Amino acid sequence: MKKIIIALSVIAFAVPALVQAQRVVCKIKGSDTCLPLSQKEAEVYMQKNPGSSISVVGGGSGVGLAALLSGTTDIAQSSRKMKLDEKIKLQDAGKAFKEVIIAYDALAVVVNPANKVNQLTREQLEDIFTGKVTNWKEVGGDDMKIIAYSRESSSGTFEFFKEHVLNKKNFATTALLMPATGAIVQSVSQTAGAIGYIGLAYINKDVKALKVSYDQGKTYVAPAVETAKNKTYPITRPLYYYYLTSIEKTVKPYVDFILSADGQKIVHEEGYVPIK
Amino acid sequence: MKKKITQSKFYFFGIILLIMAGILPAAAQVNDEQKADTLTPAVEQVKSDLTVLKRLKISGYIQAQWQKAEQAGIPSFAGGNFTADVDNRFSVRRGRVKFTYDNDWSQYVLQLDVTERGVAIKDAYASFTDPWTKYFTLTGGVFNRPFGYEIVYSSSIRESPERSRFVQTLFPGERDLGAKLTIQPPKTSKYNFISLDLALINGTGNTAVDFDKYKDFIGRLAIVKSNKKENIKYGVGVSYYYGGWKQATKFNYSMKDVTLKEGGTMKAFVVDSAGSAIGDMLKREYFGVDAQFAFDFPFGMTQIRGEFIMGTQPGTSSTTTSATAQPTQNPSVPYATTAIYDTTGAITGYTTVANAAVSSDAYRRKLDGFYFYLVQNIFQTRHQFIFKYDWYDPNTDVSGNDIGANAKSLPKGAKPTSSTDIKYSTIGIGWAFRWNSNVKLTAYYDIVKNESTSAITNKSPLKDFAGDIKDNVFTLRLQYKF
Numbered sequence: 039m040k041k042i043i044i045a046l047s048v049i050a051f052a053v054p055a056l057v058q059a060q061r062v063v064c065k066i067k068g069s070d071t072c073l074p075l076s077q078k079e080a081e082v083y084m085q086k087n088p089g090s091s092i093s094v095v096g097g098g099s100g101v102g103l104a105a106l107l108s109g110t111t112d113i114a115q116s117s118r119k120m121k122l123d124e125k126i127k128l129q130d131a132g133k134a135f136k137e138v139i140i141a142y143d144a145l146a147v148v149v150n151p152a153n154k155v156n157q158l159t160r161e162q163l164e165d166i167f168t169g170k171v172t173n174w175k176e177v178g179g180d181d182m183k184i185i186a187y188s189r190e191s192s193s194g195t196f197e198f199f200k201e202h203v204l205n206k207k208n209f210a211t212t213a214l215l216m217p218a219t220g221a222i223v224q225s226v227s228q229t230a231g232a233i234g235y236i237g238l239a240y241i242n243k244d245v246k247a248l249k250v251s252y253d254q255g256k257t258y259v260a261p262a263v264e265t266a267k268n269k270t271y272p273i274t275r276p277l278y279y280y281y282l283t284s285i286e287k288t289v290k291p292y293v294d295f296i297l298s299a300d301g302q303k304i305v306h307e308e309g310y311v312p313i314k
Numbered sequence: 315m316k317k318k319i320t321q322s323k324f325y326f327f328g329i330i331l332l333i334m335a336g337i338l339p340a341a342a343q344v345n346d347e348q349k350a351d352t353l354t355p356a357v358e359q360v361k362s363d364l365t366v367l368k369r370l371k372i373s374g375y376i377q378a379q380w381q382k383a384e385q386a387g388i389p390s391f392a393g394g395n396f397t398a399d400v401d402n403r404f405s406v407r408r409g410r411v412k413f414t415y416d417n418d419w420s421q422y423v424l425q426l427d428v429t430e431r432g433v434a435i436k437d438a439y440a441s442f443t444d445p446w447t448k449y450f451t452l453t454g455g456v457f458n459r460p461f462g463y464e465i466v467y468s469s470s471i472r473e474s475p476e477r478s479r480f481v482q483t484l485f486p487g488e489r490d491l492g493a494k495l496t497i498q499p500p501k502t503s504k505y506n507f508i509s510l511d512l513a514l515i516n517g518t519g520n521t522a523v524d525f526d527k528y529k530d531f532i533g534r535l536a537i538v539k540s541n542k543k544e545n546i547k548y549g550v551g552v553s554y555y556y557g558g559w560k561q562a563t564k565f566n567y568s569m570k571d572v573t574l575k576e577g578g579t580m581k582a583f584v585v586d587s588a589g590s591a592i593g594d595m596l597k598r599e600y601f602g603v604d605a606q607f608a609f610d611f612p613f614g615m616t617q618i619r620g621e622f623i624m625g626t627q628p629g630t631s632s633t634t635t636s637a638t639a640q641p642t643q644n645p646s647v648p649y650a651t652t653a654i655y656d657t658t659g660a661i662t663g664y665t666t667v668a669n670a671a672v673s674s675d676a677y678r679r680k681l682d683g684f685y686f687y688l689v690q691n692i693f694q695t696r697h698q699f700i701f702k703y704d705w706y707d708p709n710t711d712v713s714g715n716d717i718g719a720n721a722k723s724l725p726k727g728a729k730p731t732s733s734t735d736i737k738y739s740t741i742g743i744g745w746a747f748r749w750n751s752n753v754k755l756t757a758y759y760d761i762v763k764n765e766s767t768s769a770i771t772n773k774s775p776l777k778d779f780a781g782d783i784k785d786n787v788f789t790l791r792l793q794y795k796f
Contacts (some may be wrong), residue, residue, distance in 0.1 A: 042540025109751065122540050122547040129615055130471055134694035189499045206504045247474055313766070 049237040061089040064112035064285075066308060068102015070219040071143055071195050071237035072115035072277050075308050079296050082304060092292060099194030106280055107131065112289055114280040117143065117237070118194030132284040136209060140296050142311035144238040144266035145273040148223070148245040150230050155179040157249035157258040160272075162201050166233060170212025174231060186213040187222045187234035195219070198275050199235050238263070239309035266311045274311065374411035375470040375795035380404050384784040385653075387776060391479045392760050392787040406430055407791065408469055412437070419443045435521050436489060448500040456494045456521055457766075459485055460511035460534045461553045462621050463604040464685065473689050474742050474756050475789045478704035480623060480683025483635050484600065487520035492529070507539045517557045517598070528595045530557025538606075538694060545610040553602035557629060558595040559637050562673030566591050567631075569679065569711040574723040582720075583677060583729040596676050597634070600625035614691035624682040627708070629684045630674045632734055634681065634708040636663040679709040679735070700741040700744035700758065707765075709735035718769035733779055737765040753791045761786050 062083065066076050073096040080092035088201035094115075097105075103124050107225040120137065123261035127251060128135055147163060149155060155178055158166070165171040167186050174182045188209050216222045222234040227244035234245075238261055241247050249258035252272040279296075281289050293303045302312040386401040393407050405535035411519065412425040425437035427604045439455030464481050465488045476482070492515030499505040510533070516522070517530035536551035567583040574580060627634050630641045656662045685704035692699065707713075712731050721730040744758035762785045770779040 074590075119544050122610060124546050125544075125610060125615065126608060129691055129694075129698075130748065131751035132696035133751070145539075187477075196502075199503075200502075200514075208503050228704075 039245050046220040058089045061312075062087065062289060063091045064289050064292065065092075065110075066092065066094045066102075066113040066115055066279075067097060067105045067111035069099045069194055069277065070096040070167040070189070071117040071239070072140075073219075074237075074239045075141060075277070075305060075310050076115055078304055078308050079301060080292075082300075083292055083295050086295075087291070089129070090292075098190065098192040099197075100192035103280065106135070107133070112281060112285055113293075115140075116194050116278045116280060117275060118197050120280060121277065135280055136283055136286060137274045138279045138281075138293055138297070139304075139313055140279050140293075141305045141313060142266060142274055142279045143277050144261040144263075144271050144311065145195065145203075145235055145275065146205075146238055146241055146247040146261035147233065147273075148226050148241065148247050149233050149252060150226055151244070151246045152230055153179060153246065155248065156246075157251065159251040159255050160203060161254065163250070164205060164207060167199075167204055167209055167213060168207045169212055182231045185225045185229055185232045186210060187225050187232060188213045188215055188217065189222070189235075190215045190217060195235065195237065199273075202273060202275075203235075209256075238266070238311075241309070263306060263309060263311055277310070330448050340524050352695070363474050369416050371414045371416070372411065372796060373414070374409075375660060375792045375793055376409045377407040377469070377475075377791055378404070379407050379789055379791040382788045384478055384786045385775065388785040388787075389776070390762075390785060390787055392476055392789060400546075407475070410436065410470070413439065419445045438521075438715075449487070449497055451496040451498070452493065456491050457494060458488050459490050459515065459532055460494060460496075460513050460601045461485065461532050461555055461600070462534070462547075462620065462623065463606060464621060466675070468647070470793065470795050473687065473698065473700045473756075474702045475756060476687040476742065478621075478683065478702075478706070479740060480681075480685075480704065480736055483706060484623070484627065484681075484683070485519070485709070486635060486638070489520050490515040490517065490530075491521065491524075492516060502541035505724060507537050509537075511626050514558075517559065517636075519636060519638045525640045525774065526560035526595075528558055528560060530555065530598065547606075548609040549604075549606040551602075551604045553600070553604070553623075553626070555598065555600040555602075556599040560640070561591050561594050561596050561676050562591075562640055563675050564592050565675035566596070567675060567677045569709065572725055572728045574720055574724065575724050580716060580720060580730075581582070582724050583731065585675075585727045585729070587727070596628035597626055598628055600627075614671055614693045614695075615690040616691070617687065617736065619687040620685065622682070622684045622780050624710075625680070627679055629677050629679060629708075629734070631677055631732065634679060634734060643672045643674045677734075680711060682707050682710055696748045698746040698748070700742065700746060700756075702742035702744075703739070704742075705737060705739040707737035713765060717765065717767040719767070720769075733770055733777070736767070736770075736779060737764045752795055754795070756789070756791045756793070758789045758791070759786065760789070 066080070071093065073107040080094050084090045084092060099116035099118050102111060103120060105111035106114040107124065107127055122289055125176055134304060147158065154176065155174060158177060162171065162177050166177070167188070171177060172184055174184055176179055200209065216225065217241050221234050222236055223240050223242065224247055226232040226234045247261050249260045250272060251258045257266050259271045261271050266274045302314065305312045365611040372766040380402065381395045382402045383390065387398040389395045393405065406429040406531055409428040410425060411428065412423065415422040420440065420442045422440050423437050427434045427436050435456060437456055439457045441451050441453040443451045449512060460466065464477050465485055485660050492513055494511060494513040496509060496511050514533040515530050515532065516524040517528065518524050532553070532555050534551055534553040538547070540547040564587055567584045568586070569581050570584040571579050572582045572584060574731040595795065600623050602621065602623040606619045607617070609616045629635070654662050683706040685702065688701040690699045709731060712735055717731045717735050718733070719730065724730060740763070742758060744756060747755045749755065764779060766781050766782055767779050772778045776783060
């Protein structure tokens with residue numbers, strides 16, 4: 039009897055403690071590309087783990103990583119790898135960090151649905167965004183001025199697009215810099231001659247995603263989870279979470295959840311590419 | 315009695331509740347209407363005020379330290395000379411507060427240094443970036459001289475407590491008064507990794523008032539890049555300095571081969587006393603090259619930095635430190651009697667005034683200097699190992715026992731070299747513990763070696779250069795940065 043009472047007591051104390059261990063209170067900041075995914079993951083996690091409170095905001099990868107350094111966020115979400123300069127700053131502040139790939143993303147080039155252009159080569163994209171080509175008729179479209187939308191330089195997507203699509207060339211000075219991916223979607227949906235680039239998860243019926251060719255027009259591939267997964271879509275990239283090792287215990291249950299089968303299922307449902 | 319009080323309390327709270335039940339909803343309705351009218355403009359006002367406040371950034375750091383010298387009264391580049399009889403000291407090495415106001419394409423910076431030695435201006439400049447191409451930034455005021463890497467590398471993040479000996483000697487205080495043009499493509503450009511600085515400065519250092527008409531030029535071209543994996547970063551720069559200061563006397567010494575009275579030749583200072591050079595510029599010219607590497611290894615980040623400088627420095631017989639005022643010697647008679655004249659030119663009396671300082675003769679030397687840093691982070695911990703080596707050779711034409719030698723055998727018009735011409739090298743070994751973003755503790759030991767010469771011997775252990783002078787320094791520093 040005594041043993042049963044002890045066992046019951048242990049269970050009575052241990053079960054709440056185990057539940058308590060999954061309770062996560064943290065802030066996530068950074069990449070707009072990661073934003074819808076983090077929001078959904080956090081929402082599901084909080085439903086499954088009452089008492090958890092996870093707030094998610096965007097602002098761009100650079101902003102998130104700067105917030106990690108200044109201690110104003112617990113997790114920095116980033117669509118680019120942390121730069122060495124940022125690592126040095128963290129090191130100078132005596133802060134060790136962990137890097138986790140949570141998903142992959144395909145970067146989609148989008149135009150207004152009224153635009154009759156359906157596909158472009160990388161070279162054509164480079165010419166459009168660097169200002170060499172200024173009219174849609176030069177790339178098989180109507181006689182219409184091209185209005186290029188880009189993210190701001192603090193965005194990881196901006197840097198990725200510049201490096202992998204523009205071949206490190208400068209954006210045209212006429213390109214309009216938008217503070218968030220959502221703003222690009224809205225602008226492209228409302229402007230006939232617009233073109234922009236967004237994360238796969240942001241594609242909706244208001245914009246048209248173009249097929250892209252990286253072999254000078256031999257094959258064109260549409261951005262999709264499947265084409266990104268089988269690596270036929272050329273503009274894909276990993277998405278990262280960065281957090282300090284000093285708070286690993288606090289955030290790890292949530293990070294583990296994203297990496298779990300349930301979390302990766304959400305990754306797929308939200309239009310991102312699972313890591314496995 | 316107790317019961318009465320309880321009852322009266324009951325009635326009191328009852329009345330209050332009734333009043334609240336009737337009044338509060340009405341009041342809330344009024345407040346809601348008022349909120350609808352006032353909240354938006356109030357938020358707008360707060361946002362507007364916040365935008366202005368966010369433009370002003372206040373930062374700074376304080377470095378409190380304790381130092382132990384190998385012996386009392388040593389001259390030192392580890393935070394200044396130790397006074398006589400002092401072999402250990404507490405000090406506030408730097409107490410900085412910096413105000414930065416960013417206004418889109420312009421920036422205003424004022425930085426003060428507040429220590430037990432007083433208050434000094436470190437930075438006071440305004441800079442403007444052209445809003446069209448964003449390639450050009452013009453800076454005017456007191457700012458860091460854009461020569462090499464260590465000068466502009468902030469003391470708050472530098473791993474060694476002090477800059478290298480050659481930097482402290484040639485660029486005391488690091489700053490100068492002048493104007494600077496920086497050409498660097500904006501962050502959005504493919505060529506953002508290249509920068510060019512062109513500066514025109516007084517050449518007197520910090521906030522010192524210029525004493526001649528000559529201005530100095532500094533140019534630096536640098537690149538900084540990282541590899542795609544972001545685990546290697548490298549930077550390379552080349553720098554050039556051209557300027558000088560006005561020669562005040564007709565005696566101008568430079569190193570030349572001379573024939574000794576006893577036979578043989580050696581290098582010594584030979585005077586040019588033609589006199590035509592008075593008022594001319596004594597050339598000050600340096601060439602510099604610097605490189606920096608950072609490697610993100612699994613066992614911790616490694617940083618390597620090096621910088622080499624060579625050139626010509628005009629100094630005096632007793633120092634090669636860059637002049638902040640017209641170099642002078644102590645006058646032999648400190649006071650003189652001077653007549654007082656009336657408007658007709660007649661003497662009406664006499665007065666005693668301080669004698670004008672005698673201008674010093676100029677000594678030109680060829681120099682070189684170097685430093686090397688190895689900074690190793692211990693895995694991803696807060697601990698860091700520091701190794702540094704630097705040298706400064708103020709006179710590359712002479713070395714070893716030739717320094718100060720044959721003073722009596724030199725021909726007329728020649729002067730021997732002295733302790734001013736001795737080369738110094740310093741090995742620094744240190745450990746840093748970064749407690750958090752604000753607090754850093756550094757323990758650092760400077761092993762200072764001087765070039766020894768049997769020609770300069772003295773009973774004083776601080777002046778006997780026959781061997782190595784015991785002038786090592788240990789520094790324990792606590793830094794708080796915000």
